[in-house]
Amino acid sequence: MTKDMLKTRTIKQRTTKIMNGTLNPMINQSNPYSRTKGGKRKDLNNTFFRSAWEANIARYYNFINVKWEFEPKTFVFKNITRGSVSYTPDFYLPELDKWVEVKGWMDGKSKTKLKRFKQQYPEEYKKLQLITQKEYNEIKRKVAPFIKEWE
Numbered sequence: 001m002t003k004d005m006l007k008t009r010t011i012k013q014r015t016t017k018i019m020n021g022t023l024n025p026m027i028n029q030s031n032p033y034s035r036t037k038g039g040k041r042k043d044l045n046n047t048f049f050r051s052a053w054e055a056n057i058a059r060y061y062n063f064i065n066v067k068w069e070f071e072p073k074t075f076v077f078k079n080i081t082r083g084s085v086s087y088t089p090d091f092y093l094p095e096l097d098k099w100v101e102v103k104g105w106m107d108g109k110s111k112t113k114l115k116r117f118k119q120q121y122p123e124e125y126k127k128l129q130l131i132t133q134k135e136y137n138e139i140k141r142k143v144a145p146f147i148k149e150w151e
Helices: 003-020 052-063 108-120 133-146
Strands: 039-041 047-049 091-093 098-102 128-131
Touching (some): 047 052, 052 133
Antiparallel strands (some): 091 098
8 A cells, every 4th residue: 555545544534533423532432441430420411521530620610600611622633644643622611712631640642642732733732721630639629628519
């Protein structure tokens, strides 16, 4: 197979995944992370979250009256044929025009996605806030006692 044929095939595969809604490997999976507590949360409009941390951050935004959207957009990486071909931030805060990623741990795949996001979407990357364990614990310390459904 020539290089051009391989590139055409890869583009066709990616286009098919976009049309089928399967480009994001986390979609249609009940719990892709065995260490997390994924599931629908009744108190959050029955939205499916992959972890308690994501659900709690949504609760935090509700508590401080910040509108949020969960995984509203997938950024597709151009000319990438191996590994992570897209990135879907956890939250978008439309009134603040800000993306939020909740990361309890940073594995190699996550680092690659963020690196590619920064390279290919620099203006969007500037709007990205990363909530790591340190930031999450600070939020938890301040508001968890006041939010009944906090996990």
